[in-house]
Amino acid sequence: MLPFLMLCYFCAYLDRVNVSFAALTMNRDLGLSASAYGFGAGLFFLGYFAFEVPSNLILARVGARVWIARIMVTWALVSGATAFVTGEVSFYLVRFALGLAEAGFFPGIILYLTLWFPAAERARIVGIFMVAVPLSAAVGAPLSGLILTATDGAYGLAGWQWLYLIEAAPSLVLGLCTLVVLTDRPAEAPWLTPDERGALVARIAADAPAPAPGPVPSLAEALxxxxxxxxxxxxxxLSTGLYAIGLWLPQIVSGFGLDPLATSLVSALPYLLAAAGMVPWTRHSDATGERAWHVALPTVFAGLALAAASRAEGPVFAVLCLSLASLGVFAALPTFWTLPTVLLSGRAAAGGIALVNAVGGLGGFFGPSLMGWIRDATGRFDHALAAVAALLVVTGLAAARIGRGIAPPRRDGTGG
Structure with missing residues (x-):
């Protein structure tokens, strides 16, 4: 089940950020400025924000199998339709629609994993699942560069158009496969014996937080x-840093004078480093039971690395610093997602996880837009990187403060 979910997220992230590679030639063909590209790329997250909580509440009601399949099929169709945008307005519309289509996928999977894995093991499990993101970027970067160069002009379509069409196809197929592969709950899993199903259900039930004294809060109060x-x-x-880097990295690298294929290969390096570091860091968090500092320290580290990248003199040092910044952000993300799952359960967990992802995900709009605006205003990327670096440092300090006191259950099922 976990490898299948990783593959689905691999395709989701690829369809979300392949715009960064398409932009190497698409922006010129459509006449998009840096500000227009950054705004349009970030519009995905406004659509995501608009439908995130409703989508996850629907998933909690109808079940993950059907709803995740619906999400994947619709996002694949919209992602493929990006091949036919003709200017700023159509680019904006399709990016917003892609956010609407994909809304609920990631928080839905996080909620789904709480039904299968005990809280004391979730940092590692979420880390394994989220390795799909840097792997998607690392594999997708050279793949996208190859598609851009190899298909340009075929059947009258530009390489960036083929990029959207080809990379949307796996998501469509996987969406249909979801109906067969997933089951909504462990009690329905045919690959577990009755004793295994009963033991897993009992273990997950032991993780549920004890009811607070007094009246039961409403969903709105819980959120x-x-x-x-x-x-x-x-x-x-965290999202501001993640997408400021992710959606602009190819254009930063191409500024070193590289062609699209070479740009895509160099752009894969930060994600390979991030993929190598995520799982050991989350394993350490599970082993120690500590969460807040496992989020705070790599986030501050990412901010300092990004600040160094803004001052880099040469391309080698710049890529090294960007790689370290990516490592920090990706190391923090899986452990971060253990925190909201400890606070809430049931329907409140569905809404709460979606709310955090939706509100926090607005950083995915803010980061790329900020980068584009500063790039157009100054003609340089260094000031934009410095601004995002400062925000990451503040975010890390806030994580240390807010995360204190949110303790996961111990492995024996008692409170931490």
Missing amino acids: LQPRLLGLAGVYFG
């Missing part, structure tokens, strides 16, 4: 917990 909103703010900062 407006100050600590949950604080986590949304932390995720906003």
Whole structure:
């Protein structure tokens, strides 16, 4: 099940960020400025924000199998349709629609994993699942560069158009496969024996937080917990860093004078380093039971590395610093997602995880837009990188403060 979910997320992230490679030639063909590209690339997250909580609440009601299949099929169709945009307006519309289509996928999977894995093991499991993101970028970078150069002009379509069409196809196929592969709950899994199903259900039930004294809070009250909103703010900062780097990295690298294929190969390096570091860091978090500093330290580290990248004199040092910044952000993300799952359960967990992802995900709009605006205003990337670096440092310090006191259950099922 976990490898299949990783493959689905691999394709989701590829369809989300392949615009960064398409932009190497698409921006010129469509006449998009840096500001227009950054704004349009980030519009994905406004659509994502608009439908995130409703989508995850629907998933909790109808089940992950059907709803994740729906999400994947619709995002594949919209992603493929990006091949036919003709200018700024159509680019903006299709990016917004892609966010609407994909809304609920990631928080839905995080919620789904809480039904299968005990809380004390979730940092490692979420880390393994989220390795799909840097692997998607690392594999997708040279793949996208190859498609751009090898298909340009075929059947009257530009390489960037083929890029969208070809990379949308696996998502469509996997969406249909989801209906066969997934089951909504462990109790329905045919690959487990009855004893295994019963033991797993009992273990997950032991993780459920004890009811608080007094009246049961409403869904709205649960979603407006100050600590949950604080986590949304932390995720906003992490997303700003993640997508400021991810959606602009190929254009930063191409500024070193490389062609699209060479740009894609160099752009894969930060993600290979990130993939290598994510799982050991999350394993350490599970082994120690500590969460807050496992989020805070790599986030601050990422900010310092990005600040160094903004001052880099040569391309080698710049790529090294960008790689270290990517490592820091990706190391923090899986452990971060253990925190909201400890605070909430049931329907509140579905809404709360989606709320954190939606509000925090607005950083995916803010980061690329900020980079594009500063790039157009100054003609340089260094000031934009410095601004994002400062936000990451503040985010890391906030994570240390907010995360204190949110302790996972121990492996024996008792509170931490």
